[in-house]
Structure formats: C-alpha cells, structure tokens
Amino acid sequence: MIEFKLPSLGADMDEGTLLEWLVKPGDEVKKGQIVAIVDTSKAAVDVECWQEGTVAGLLVAPQQKVPVGTVLALLLEAGESAADADKYKCEMLAKFSELAQPAAVAPVVAAAPAPTAVPLKKSALAGRRLITPVARKRALELNLDLDIVTGSGPRGAVTLEDVEQAVTKLAQGAAAPNNKQADRQADRQAEMRKAIAAAMSRSKREIPHYYLAEPIPMARALAWLAQENIQRPMAERLLPAVLLLKAVAQALRKYPELNGFYRDGAFQQAVRVNPGVAVSLRQGGLLAPALLDADRKNLAMLMQELGNLVKRTRTGSLKSSELSEATITVTNLGDQGVESVFGVIYPPQVALVGFGRIIDKAWVEGGQVKVQPIVVASLAADHRVSDGHRGALFLAELREQLQQPEALEKISDTNQESEPP
Amino acid sequence: MTENEVQQIALSVLASIAPEVDGEQLQADQPLRKQVDLDSMDWLNFLLGLNEKLRVEIPEADYVRLVTLNDVVKYLVAKLP
Structure with a gap:
C-alpha cells in the first residue's frame, strides 16, 4: 500500500x-x-x-x-x-x-x-465543487474568488466561460468596489508575509551565517553573450542571469558542502544541483522555485526553463517538486539597481548566492586601469556546515567559471543517476 | 500603422507583463523602467511581445536606444515591415 x-x-x-x-x-x-x-x-x-x-x-x-x-x-x-x-x-x-x-x-x-x-x-x-482546471487557473490569474462564480457546466461545474462572465460582471459593477476580492488579496499577502517571516526568523535564529563577497569581472562573459545573442532569434536570446546560474551550478559541483540541507543536527549533501531562483511577485512577496538539475542543462535549456519558471511562479502553477527540491538559493537583485546583496539562507538549505547589478567600474589588470563590467557575487553560508575558507574558494571558482563562458554552454559530464525526490 | 496604434499595442503588451500598470499614468517621455518595475526577464518578454505583434526584429545592440515609451514607439514605427 x-x-x-x-x-x-x-x-x-x-x-x-x-x-x-x-x-x-x-x-x-x-x-x-x-x-x-x-x-x-x-x-x-x-x-x-x-x-x-x-x-x-x-x-x-x-x-x-x-x-x-x-x-x-x-x-x-x-x-x-x-x-x-x-x-x-x-x-x-x-x-x-x-x-x-x-x-x-x-x-x-x-x-x-x-x-x-x-x-x-x-x-x-x-463536498466538492466542480471547477474545470482552466477555469481555476484563469480565476487564479484574475485573483477572482471562485465562491462568487455560479457554475453552468454539468453538475454545476464552474467553466472557463463562467469565470470570464463573472469577471465581466465584476468589471461592470466596478463603481461599487468589490470588498470581498480586495480582502482576499490582502489576506493572501498577509499570509505570505507571515510565511516569509516564519522562515526567515527560523533562519536567523538557527543558522550561524557567514558572509563573503567577491567582485567578478564580466567583460569576457558579456562579450561572449552579445556575440551569441546576435546569432540567436529573439525568442532564444540569453540573459546574463542564465550565465550566472550555470556558473553557480558548476562551481557547486566542486564545493558540494554548500549544496544540500541541514536536518536533524547534520548536513545532508544533495545529489542534484537544483538552485532555487528567487522570484519576486508583483503583488509583493517572493518564491524561490528550483531550476532542477541546472548543472546538467545547456544555456538555451536553462533560459527556456527560467522564463517558464518565472511565468509559472507569477501565475501560480508551480509543481510541488519545484518548491521542495531547491538545494541552494540564488538571488539576483541587480535589476533593482543594487550593487550587492547579502541574503538570508532559506532553511533547511545551507547557502545562498547573491548577485548585484553588473556595473562598469575602474578595474586594474596587468598594471593598467581599465573600465570593466563588474558583478559583485556574495555568499551567505551556514557555519555549521562550511567555513569561510571553503566559501572563499567557492567564490573564486565561480569567478573562474565566468571567465570561460564558452565552457558554461556545455553540459557537464556526469555519472550520477537522476534521483527523483 | 500610426504612432498612436503602435503605442496602444505597446501598452497592451506591457499590461500583459505588468498588469498593475495604468496606461493613463504612464509618462511616455520618461524612462519606462523607472516607472514600471520590469526586471531583465520582463523587459525581454516585453520586447518579444512587440516582436510577435509587429514582426519587428529588435537586436540587443538597440536596447540602449529604447528608454522611454516614446523611444520604443518611434523605433518600432521606423522599422515596421
């Protein structure tokens, strides 16, 4: 059984x-x-x-x-x-x-x-209200309370049409504000705030964090990316975020003590490399669903999956494995304009890698001052599991990975078996 | 297609990515990404949406020219097939 x-x-x-x-x-x-x-x-x-x-x-x-x-x-x-x-x-x-x-x-x-x-x-x-999956999905997208929708399908099932009609009706009556829906949205936000508060409080209470940061020159990586993107159709263009994610996944293979979980007083190293990607939601809050097996996917696949993951995170159709299987978190706050970010580890994970904005800076190389795009990579890690020395080596490895962008395109060889959760 | 029509299309693509945006409030002559919270993925999806609707290819090298909504509209109108 x-x-x-x-x-x-x-x-x-x-x-x-x-x-x-x-x-x-x-x-x-x-x-x-x-x-x-x-x-x-x-x-x-x-x-x-x-x-x-x-x-x-x-x-x-x-x-x-x-x-x-x-x-x-x-x-x-x-x-x-x-x-x-x-x-x-x-x-x-x-x-x-x-x-x-x-x-x-x-x-x-x-x-x-x-x-x-x-x-x-x-x-x-x-006891069950019949709602077709498309109707439920659409209602979620619209943030519509399904309780107020009358079902017209077989056995009173709520259909996509019912949802659309209810929305039109709501829009027509928009002069009178719909308090119930606004309340629901507010409830959802309050719930999410509480959930984040609980996880982050636990993290700061239980995990002795240490923090490291390293500025990484990005000229090679960005030049390679620009060259790649010229050849690719618009829909297949790569974002720098994908290079960063792949570099993290590759570096983690050499420093597996940052990839896994701290449970029942001991570290459990993860077999797979599933970076959770912090995705902010438009209505506030965030989720960090996993990009599964990032070390074993090429950049085009990662880009496609990242786009898909962000979209599904925002429309509310994530899979359970994506929410339970992240082995580390990667946060990229560069788009918001900050130069560096020091994250709070998401328990039971043991590390978080943060990237700031890629920014032009004066950089000395071979005794010459040059202007170079630089990204500050940071590591927040669990001192119960790893030490600053290893953490520093990890960031150095990350820097090296990003100096060979063409190697990031490859899928790394592996003899590890894919283990579902 | 007139600038006005292209602007309406651009606004509808934008609304599909950032539903909270109020087209009326948007200042077309001010930097778009300062007014609307668009990360690099959102921005790429915005351009992709325009590409699908208008069949205009937007090379990455041209991104720097696309700062305000007016810039985007003028750029698209000039490149319409």
Whole structure:
C-alpha cells in the first residue's frame, strides 16, 4: 500500500488546503504525475506523486486544510486489491484511536468517510465543487474568488466561460468596489508575509551565517553573450542571469558542502544541483522555485526553463517538486539597481548566492586601469556546515567559471543517476 | 500603422507583463523602467511581445536606444515591415 502524503513545500509551510483532485479512485498514477492541487500560504501548487500505483481512495476532500505529512490518498501497489486498501484503512484508523494523545493527523483521518472505497468516493465528491482546471487557473490569474462564480457546466461545474462572465460582471459593477476580492488579496499577502517571516526568523535564529563577497569581472562573459545573442532569434536570446546560474551550478559541483540541507543536527549533501531562483511577485512577496538539475542543462535549456519558471511562479502553477527540491538559493537583485546583496539562507538549505547589478567600474589588470563590467557575487553560508575558507574558494571558482563562458554552454559530464525526490 | 496604434499595442503588451500598470499614468517621455518595475526577464518578454505583434526584429545592440515609451514607439514605427 502506498501512502500519498501532503509534502512539505518549503520551510515556511506546515499545512495546506486541498483545492482539487486530478485523479479519482481506480485511476492509475505514473511517477511524477500531478495528482492534486494544494493551496499553501504562498501559492496554489500542482502536487506530483513519485510512486506508481492505482488510486484506492481519496482520504481528504477538497477545501479541507490539513497538516504537512497527512495521508491524502492510498494507492494500490501491483497485485493489491481494493480489499487490501479497506483493511489498511481500518488499521490506520485503529492505530490513531489507540494513541493517547491524538497526533495532528488523527482527526483528519478520522474525519475521512467510512473505511470502504465506494462511499468514500461519493462523499468526497459530494463536498466538492466542480471547477474545470482552466477555469481555476484563469480565476487564479484574475485573483477572482471562485465562491462568487455560479457554475453552468454539468453538475454545476464552474467553466472557463463562467469565470470570464463573472469577471465581466465584476468589471461592470466596478463603481461599487468589490470588498470581498480586495480582502482576499490582502489576506493572501498577509499570509505570505507571515510565511516569509516564519522562515526567515527560523533562519536567523538557527543558522550561524557567514558572509563573503567577491567582485567578478564580466567583460569576457558579456562579450561572449552579445556575440551569441546576435546569432540567436529573439525568442532564444540569453540573459546574463542564465550565465550566472550555470556558473553557480558548476562551481557547486566542486564545493558540494554548500549544496544540500541541514536536518536533524547534520548536513545532508544533495545529489542534484537544483538552485532555487528567487522570484519576486508583483503583488509583493517572493518564491524561490528550483531550476532542477541546472548543472546538467545547456544555456538555451536553462533560459527556456527560467522564463517558464518565472511565468509559472507569477501565475501560480508551480509543481510541488519545484518548491521542495531547491538545494541552494540564488538571488539576483541587480535589476533593482543594487550593487550587492547579502541574503538570508532559506532553511533547511545551507547557502545562498547573491548577485548585484553588473556595473562598469575602474578595474586594474596587468598594471593598467581599465573600465570593466563588474558583478559583485556574495555568499551567505551556514557555519555549521562550511567555513569561510571553503566559501572563499567557492567564490573564486565561480569567478573562474565566468571567465570561460564558452565552457558554461556545455553540459557537464556526469555519472550520477537522476534521483527523483 | 500610426504612432498612436503602435503605442496602444505597446501598452497592451506591457499590461500583459505588468498588469498593475495604468496606461493613463504612464509618462511616455520618461524612462519606462523607472516607472514600471520590469526586471531583465520582463523587459525581454516585453520586447518579444512587440516582436510577435509587429514582426519587428529588435537586436540587443538597440536596447540602449529604447528608454522611454516614446523611444520604443518611434523605433518600432521606423522599422515596421
């Protein structure tokens, strides 16, 4: 029996609201398939399942808020039958009722309908509002409260058309301000502020940060980039941010003690290099979804994925792996005009690399003063895991990587196996 | 296509990237990126949107000439196919 649990989507998440199931009992689930949409304090997230099986029962109904780790659904492994699922569920319930102090998950499981597959499915559907995925996505984009939309589809399902109509109606009545929607937006912002506050307070409380900075000459990298971009169609042009990200990913392969997590009093080095890219949201707040396996992608792929990631971060359609798999954070505040940034590590990660604006400066090279574009790279790292000496070597490696931009275009050889989370 | 039409297209592309922008409030003769919070990815998407709508190729070397909305509009009108 496979327990599909609500994953943690970052240090600042301890519960989530199930918005929608994308599977039903009887469905076969493939590895990496998106099976549910869960609302966190920061965003609605497409939650992937990393095990294969057949859905036996959905234990949590849409609109239910549950803690991280709650079993959301049971999946049958090959050879198991629905009867096995029923038995398993009974055992689960029995285990929870035995506990003197019910765990946080107990009431949730107990609240789930009777332990047979059929009624479970029915009652899960009864409490559920049917909303087509496109309608939900559009409503999210528009920040529209779906409660005020009347569904016209089969069984009262809310369709894309319903959403568009509701928006038009709202716009027509715009003279009377829609307080409910404004409140919702304000709630969301307050929630996000709280989530960031919790994660950053934890970081500053628990992580002994040390900080280093290094100005890096960018003339070679930018000249190479300009030359590359002349040859590329507009849609495939590269931004300097992509070179910086790739250089970080490459340098991390040599300094793996900056890439991973500090959990239960020990450092766990990550196998993959998944830099989380800090993306600011227009309504305030930020998310740092992971650019998965950045060390193994060429610049064109990284550019495409970065563009896609930024877009999806802002429209609220990130995948759970992107929020839970970042092994380090990279923040690029250069666009806002600052020269350097010293970040706060996002726990349980152990390092953060910051880049400021690429700026023309007087630079001495071979006894001559020249004007050169310079970017200040900074490292905030966890002193429990690494020391300033290694951190300094990492920044030196980063500088070297950026002096050979053509090498960044290559995909590094690797014999590591791709390990899904 | 007139400058006015091109400006309307530019504003609609901008609105798709930065929905909070109020076209009325925007000062067309002042630097665009000082008025609208556009990072380098947003800026590239803005230019890409214009490229898709107007079929004008905008080489990277020309970015420096595109400071205000007026600059952008004049540049596009001159290069319209």
